């Protein structure tokens with residue numbers, strides 16, 4: 001029992017008095033929770049969620065699977081992976097699922113990055129990118145967007161070094177809504193070393209109405225491509241946490257190995273399958289949001305705002321910090337929750353026409369006051 005007598009152990013006497021935390025964790029800026037929509041009068045336009053309630057067919061599957069929550073979910077998510085594979089046109093061994101596509105992204109980083117390895121991504125883009133990269137002990141390499149709010153792919157190629165293991169592309173980009181053109185992506189993929197994994201995050205794919213990038217076709221010609229998708233946005237399952245990655249069987253197997261065991265709940269698996277079964281029904285909702293997005297874009301441009309062409313379910317207002325504060329307080333006063341980004345601007349999620357009209361009214365008021 002001598003090993004437990006700490007006072008006689010020279011190693012124990014120098015032990016710190018509090019648990020040591022990794023600097024990658026303690027150096028992160030604390031998460032600042034946004035105002036929550038606590039009443040029906042508040043328009044929650046800060047998180048790019050679907051404003052539609054769940055489909056009855058999906059709710060029925062959720063209710064049915066709720067009766068079996070004493071059991072663990074299928075850890076391999078076989079039925080869901082087969083259903084996704086059929087939907088995408090790949091095989092189930094090219095599919096990995098996770099708790100949201102953020103969960104899958106964490107599995108990706110864990111699969112390819114050792115401490116100090118570099119991950120290149122556009123900035124501003126999805127806030128989870130630098131967060132997950134930093135948490136993994138890897139090094140974020142943000143590359144500024146172009147003046148027209150898109151990925152600067154040549155600059156991203158130039159940012160690749162011997163330490164680069166991963167490049168994250170986001171199309172349509174969150175928060176700007178701008179897409180990557182197919183020809184630009186092809187030039188980019190030709191220039192990236194084939195041992196660097198390129199993730200194409202298509203969280204908002206379904207909302208794109210213009211020329212749609214075929215990321216799966218790029219995956220077929222470039223085995224270092226991984227396509228990342230989610231059920232959180234167009235499919236309306238943000239609260240259930242389920243997303244997936246499409247990659248070569250070897251990469252997909254690594255993603256499955258690095259996932260938290262039983263990470264996707266049985267309810268989430270059942271809801272995701274039911275949602276794929278209801279894809280046609282959901283397409284009508286997505287088209288309505290896309291039409292509203294285009295209507296809002298035109299209305300805001302008519303008011304003098306320089307709104308880039310969004311292919312997602314949100315619009316982007318680039319501003320100075322003073323302009324951002326002004327926008328945020330005007331939206332707050334109107335009980336509209338939006339997302340502000342220090343140094344960059346404000347993102348507003350598109351919802352039902354009445355909420356979108358409220359957004360237009362707030363911005364019309366500001367434009368009038370400034371005139």
Ligand SMILES: *Cc1c(COP(=O)(O)O)cnc(C)c1O
Nearest residue numbers: 100101102126174203230232243
């Ligand atoms: C919302 C979003 C996701 C989805 O996250 P989940 O974890 O699937 O909810 C992924 N990527 C981007 C760029 C997003 O904006």
